[in-house]
Amino acid sequence: MNTRKRLVAMRQAQAREAGASGTHAVRVAAETGALANPACSLGAGQRCEHALVDAELNRRLYEYEETVRGRFSRIIGVLKEISAHQHDHDFVERAQRLALERLGYALPQGMLEDAWVSGLDMKALYAHCVFESFRVSVDSMEADQALWIERMPITAEFLAACGYHTVDISPCADGRLQGLLPFVFRMAPNRNTYVKAYAGAMFDVEADVVDWSHRELERLSGAIADGESLNYLKIAVYHYSSSHACDQGCAAHGSNDKLATESALARLNELRVAVENTYGVGAAPDILLIGLDTDIDALRIHLPDGNGDVSPYRYIDTATLYRDTLGMSREGARAKIAAELAAAEAAGGWAEGQGKMADGMWKLVLALAEANFSQIEYVIQHHAGRYAVIGHDEALICAGEATSYVQLRNKYYYAHLDTVEEGAADMDVGIKIFTGLNIRHGLPVPVLVHFYYSSHVPGSRARAVLRAKRVKAAIEARYPALTAQGLLACRTAVSDRFDTERCAFFEDAAADAGH
Numbered sequence: 001m002n003t004r005k006r007l008v009a010m011r012q013a014q015a016r017e018a019g020a021s022g023t024h025a026v027r028v029a030a031e032t033g034a035l036a037n038p039a040c041s042l043g044a045g046q047r048c049e050h051a052l053v054d055a056e057l058n059r060r061l062y063e064y065e066e067t068v069r070g071r072f073s074r075i076i077g078v079l080k081e082i083s084a085h086q087h088d089h090d091f092v093e094r095a096q097r098l099a100l101e102r103l104g105y106a107l108p109q110g111m112l113e114d115a116w117v118s119g120l121d122m123k124a125l126y127a128h129c130v131f132e133s134f135r136v137s138v139d140s141m142e143a144d145q146a147l148w149i150e151r152m153p154i155t156a157e158f159l160a161a162c163g164y165h166t167v168d169i170s171p172c173a174d175g176r177l178q179g180l181l182p183f184v185f186r187m188a189p190n191r192n193t194y195v196k197a198y199a200g201a202m203f204d205v206e207a208d209v210v211d212w213s214h215r216e217l218e219r220l221s222g223a224i225a226d227g228e229s230l231n232y233l234k235i236a237v238y239h240y241s242s243s244h245a246c247d248q249g250c251a252a253h254g255s256n257d258k259l260a261t262e263s264a265l266a267r268l269n270e271l272r273v274a275v276e277n278t279y280g281v282g283a284a285p286d287i288l289l290i291g292l293d294t295d296i297d298a299l300r301i302h303l304p305d306g307n308g309d310v311s312p313y314r315y316i317d318t319a320t321l322y323r324d325t326l327g328m329s330r331e332g333a334r335a336k337i338a339a340e341l342a343a344a345e346a347a348g349g350w351a352e353g354q355g356k357m358a359d360g361m362w363k364l365v366l367a368l369a370e371a372n373f374s375q376i377e378y379v380i381q382h383h384a385g386r387y388a389v390i391g392h393d394e395a396l397i398c399a400g401e402a403t404s405y406v407q408l409r410n411k412y413y414y415a416h417l418d419t420v421e422e423g424a425a426d427m428d429v430g431i432k433i434f435t436g437l438n439i440r441h442g443l444p445v446p447v448l449v450h451f452y453y454s455s456h457v458p459g460s461r462a463r464a465v466l467r468a469k470r471v472k473a474a475i476e477a478r479y480p481a482l483t484a485q486g487l488l489a490c491r492t493a494v495s496d497r498f499d500t501e502r503c504a505f506f507e508d509a510a511a512d513a514g515h
Contacts, residue, residue: 050322051330052370053377054186060148061183062382067144068408071104071133072395078102079125086115105132123444127489130395130446131505134412138405138503145182145189145407152188153371159192162367163360164286165230166215167193170203171237172250172260173414173426175394175433176294180237182407183378184297186371189404197402197414199426200252201236201264208234209274212285232285233364234271236264239292241390248294248391251429257291261312265289265302268310284308286361290368293319295386297375301365303345306355316344316365318372325373337369392437396446397430399423400471403450403495403503412448420474431479444489445482447475450503455496465506468492 049055082095092112099107111125137144159167167187171177181187181195194211196203212232219227238260241248249255253263272284289310291300298319302310321340325333345356357365379385392410399415406412413430417423434445449472453464472490482488493505 048326048377048380050326050333050373050377051328052325052333053374054151054153057148057151057186058374058378058381060151061378064144064147065382065408068137068406068411071136072130072411074102075126075129075133079122079129082107082125083120083122086120091115103129103133104136121486123442123486124489127444127446127491131448131489131491134396134406134448135503135505138403141405141502148182149188152182152186154185154187154367156188156190156192158367159233159364160226160230161360162364163229163231163358164233164364165192165219165224165227166232167235168208168211168232168285169193169195169235169237170201170208171195171197171292172201172239172252173197173199173416173429174239174250174294175392175410175413177237177239177292177409178394178411178414179407179409180292181404183409184292184299184372184375185368186374189407195402195404196416198416199429200250200260201238202252202267203236203271204422205267205270205274208271209278212271212275213279216279216283233288234268234285235288235290236268237290237292238264239294242293242295243386244295244390251433252425258312261289261291265310265312272308286358288361288364291315295390297372297379298322299368299372301368303341303365304357304361305345306357308358309354314344314347316341316369318369319376321369322373322376334366334370337366341365341369392433394433394437396448397427397434398448398450399427399430399475400449400451400468405495405502417471420471420478424478427475427478431482439482439487444487447472447488447490449475449490449492450495452495452497455498455500461494461496461501464494465492468494468506 078098082098085091085094088094092109095112096106096109099105107125108128111121111128169180171180177184177197181189181193187193198204212234215224215232218224219230224230238253239250240257240260241255245257246255249257250260253260268287268289272287275284276282286304286308287310288304289302289312291302293299296319298317300315300317302312302315304310305314316337321337324340325336328336341362356362379387387409389410392413394410394413396412397415398412399417402414402416413433415423415426415430417426420427431445438445449468451464451468451471453460455461469492472492475490476483476488479488491505492507493503495502495504
């Protein structure tokens with residue numbers, strides 16, 4: 001078997017293992033050409049070991065990925081085994097033993113005890129397991145993330161050194177961007193970095209003006225250390241697929257990469273105008289536009305000019321930079337990246353800007369590019385150079401305010417919303433994705449409705465709970481046919497912004513299923 005065939009066979013096996021239900025997304029196959037043009041093509045005996053890559057951090061992140069992904073990938077196999085024994089005399093005991101040994105949690109007792117009457121409700125049981133696996137991942141967050149969080153190169157301190165007290169990131173809600181911070185950016189989660197995802201990266205400008213105003217008030221009041229010398233940075237992250245540009249790009253923009261790029265940039269510019277029109281010229285936050293190739297996790301970093309203006313045509317590509325600097329020393333590679341950045345900044349034509357970007361932005365762009373080399377090599381080493389599942393493979397939808405407790409590609413789809421009416425587009429895209437992933441195979445769409453509250457504010461938790469319940473009811477009302485067929489499974493949870501409580505579910509899965 002030649003090298004290409006071996007790669008195809010290996011990645012098809014990976015895809016089968018990753019999607020144990022046999023459902024899901026676009027699987028990589030030779031005839032589609034998805035194996036073409038990985039970030040790094042290796043010859044016989046060659047290895048990708050870039051001088052700027054943190055191999056130890058990659059090892060730790062892979063251990064994290066295997067741990068978290070394993071909690072979900074075992075569900076289908078365990079449920080099939082349990083289903084095969086549902087008429088045994090010791091079924092309830094056997095089922096609970098299997099669940100505890102293989103999944104790490106018990107199943108709803110009532111579901112199991114009533115199975116002899118009309119059979120197991122596999123839809124409800126599947127949804128229960130997805131939510132419980134998510135709950136276990138949240139509860140294990142500190143232990144899981146301790147593997148890698150201390151080694152992240154881009155920290156709050158580094159961002160402050162670049163001139164930013166707050167970094168507000170709006171990626172597309174697509175689950176392939178869910179591991180954006182620790183994997184793609186190598187950025188440590190912290191209280192000064194916010195991630196709010198929207199379909200197509202089309203964030204709410206009015207809501208962002210409120211967020212900016214809140215942080216500006218904290219800065220002016222002295223609540224932010226060294227705030228008088230620091231600024232606010234807004235980053236929008238669109239995405240595209242280098243191997244399936246026409247059908248595996250951003251669903252919200254019809255897989256039109258040009259539209260995705262220009263729309264995200266337009267939204268960034270609208271935010272700047274909104275702040276300046278409201279608070280005066282010069283008040284606007286800095287902006288940065290980044291594109292993510294979700295096949296290989298490489299970046300296009302679009303470069304602001306001296307006025308902070310971003311062009312869709314002026315950018316550096318980290319996959320190209322990775323290939324061009326492979327084999328160089330650390331010093332040589334860094335010099336090459338800086339030279340390419342300077343060349344891109346000075347490019348003429350459509351990409352021409354007005355002067356050089358600020359020193360802090362230059363420093364940040366260099367750091368993001370270098371950090372992303374580790375992720376490119378991560379995909380090369382652990383995913384054969386391009387993800388086996390290049391499309392969607394999420395386990396659930398997180399609606400409301402996305403949690404930061406589970407950070408992993410394709411674990412869940414974001415639908416950022418305050419009301420269902422406001423977030424209808426995001427929810428509809430999510431349901432469309434899960435129609436292919438789950439519904440067509442008879443599995444329900446698990447939807448976690450989640451909101452944050454502040455333990456510093458009296459009554460905040462109770463209001464967050466009521467808000468989550470209203471959103472849950474509205475989601476079920478929006479998709480009545482799915483709800484009636486048991487193909488929509490909603491759970492509600494709240495978290496404290498100050499970590500006294502994390503993703504606390506406030507209804508019992510068995511009770512919600514009618515048991």
